[in-house]
Amino acid sequence: MATDSEKLSKLQSAMAELTQISEKEKSGFINLVSRYLSGEEERIEWSKIRTPTDEVVVPYDALAPAPEDIAETKKLLDKLVVLKLNGGLGTTMGCTGPKSVIEVRNGFTFLDLIVVQIEFLNKKYGCNVPLLLMNSFNTHDDTSKANTIVEKYSNSSIDIHTFNQSQYPRIVAEDFMPFPLKGQAGKDGWYPPGHGDVFSSLMNSGKLDALLSKGKEYVFVANSDNLGAIVDLKILNHLVNNQNEYCMEVTPKTLADVKGGTLISYEGRVQLLEIAQVPDQHVNEFKSIEKFKIFNTNNLWLNLKAVKRLVDASSLKMEIIPNPKEVDGVKVLQLETAAGAAIRFFDHAIGINVPRSRFLPVKATSDLLLVQSDLYTLVDGFVTRNKERTNPANPSIELGPEFKKVGNFLTHFKSIPSIVELDSLKVSGDVWFGSNVVLKGNVIITAKEGTKLEIPDGAVLENKVINGPGDI
Structure with missing residues (x-):
């Protein structure tokens, strides 16, 4: 059995044969593997965990108002860059390309909405907020080729730049060798190493130095979905005035978010605690929304000079997330990191406890149903919640496998139902919705196996269980 140092040495030699990636990527990968093999992971001592104070996790309502003066606001926004993490594919929703080009509402994709929002700011305040897209090798071609976002907005008032995050080889679990050298030369041999890679990729791409040379000070990083x-x-005003190098937006946990990472105070510093770091006997405590009341939205604000300082010093040693997979019957390992885990390395790092409206991810077609419905309106690229909805929580929606892929989902609705007064919806089987359907309270619709159940145009369903046409 090879020792860890023998494994590392053999892997290093093998990496020299991989011509598809840069020397910087090779060295970043070897560094990650070496940290993983050394088992340097710090164990969290449960008894040392403290609940962060309001100075560490600042309530959003306690922030000073943003400047009202347009010239002051322009000065503030000219310090800012927006960076969207754009490496994800829409495979869980049955799409082949980047998730961000899925149509969300009124013919607009995620990326269209992002661009329209920034154009609105730039026009309103006469500022120049650029947009950066961090692609992965999976999404780069689709985002950059003709008729995609960069081409589409080439004449707009917004600078759009793309760069790729690192491309690392999957490791074959059996002998710890790079998968691309073991017969998997295609895309399946590689993986993007998580969004914790954003720091070094910003630096390696040359984008970080270019932004600093233009006087940019802060980058707002968020998932494109x-x-x-x-x-x-x-938030930007607070960070500039208080010289915070890092800010993580957190929001109150609901029972749907119990696995999300949370912020803790640990040995005098603010730190992200993920479920994977929690000892087995404390997992239920971690999931409790009584003790750990907030979770990470992955909306992050970073000081660019601080990012450069820490990357230059190789100080960003985020916790490694081992992600075992099976590809073509071969067991492989991916080592990843998360950007939120970097919070403990920055000075004056804080969390801000933001309203739930700042966390509206679209991970599945059930989320798409929410944002395409009358629960939201679209103005200047901003998706805003309908004020007629009195319940602060969104309806809980469960759609069966017939609705999983975006294409199938869209064909099952003549128009998206009204759900402003809906509490929960559960749909299973081959159910088809007519136009102008209204759903209220708790609704369960089940089509018997092998039968098609049609909800007629204009139907109003309130607190109903429907198993056939006679129940409507």
Whole structure:
């Protein structure tokens, strides 16, 4: 059995044969593997965990108002860059390309909405907020080729730049060798190593130095599928005035978010605690919304000079997330990191406890149903919640496998039902919705196996269980 140092040495030699990636990527990968093999992971001592104070996790309502003066606001926004994490594919929703080019509402994709929002800011304040897209090798071609976002907005008032995150080889579990050298030369041999890679990729791409040379100070980083992640002047103003190098937006946990990472105070510093770091005997405590009341939205604000300082010093040693997979019957390992875990390395790092409206991710077609419905309106690229909805929580929606893929989902609705007064919806089987359907309260619709159940145009279903046409 090879020792860890023998494994590392053999892997290093093998990496020299991989011509598809840069020397910087090779060295970043070897560094990650070496940290993983050394088992340097810090164990969290449960008894040392403290609940962060309001100085560490600042309530959003406690922030000073943003400047009202247009010239002052322009000065603030000219320090800012928006960076969207655009490496994800829409495979869970049955799409082949980048998730961000899925149509969300009124013919607009996620990326269309992001661009329209930034154009609105740039026009309103006469500022120049650029947009950066961090692609992965999976999404780069689709985002950059003709008729896609960069081409589409080439004449707009917004600078759009793309760069790729690192491309690392999957490791064959059996002998710890790179998968691309073991017969998997295609895309399946590689993986993007998580969004924790954003720091070094910003640096390696040359984008970080270019932004600093233009006087940019802060970058707002968010997932491209989070429709709530819009530029917030109150947050930016607070960070500039208090010289915070890092800010993580957190929001109150509901029972749907119990696995999300949370912020803790640990040995005098603010730190992200993920479920994978929690000892087995404390997992239920971690999931409790009584003790750990907030979770990470992955909306992050970073000081660019601080990012450069820490990357230059190789200080960003985020916790490694081992992600075992099976590809073509071969067991492989991916080592990843998360950007939120970097919070403990920055000075004056804080969380801000933001309203739930800033966390509106679209992970599945059930989320798409929410944002396409009358629960939201679309103005200037901003998706805003309908004020007629009195319940602060969104309806809980469960759609069966017939609705999983975006294409199938769309064909099952003549128009998206009204759900402003809906509490929960559960649909299973081959159910088809007519136009102008209204759903209220708790609704369960089940089509018997092998039968097609049609909800007629204009039907109003309130607190109903429907198993056939006679129940409507």
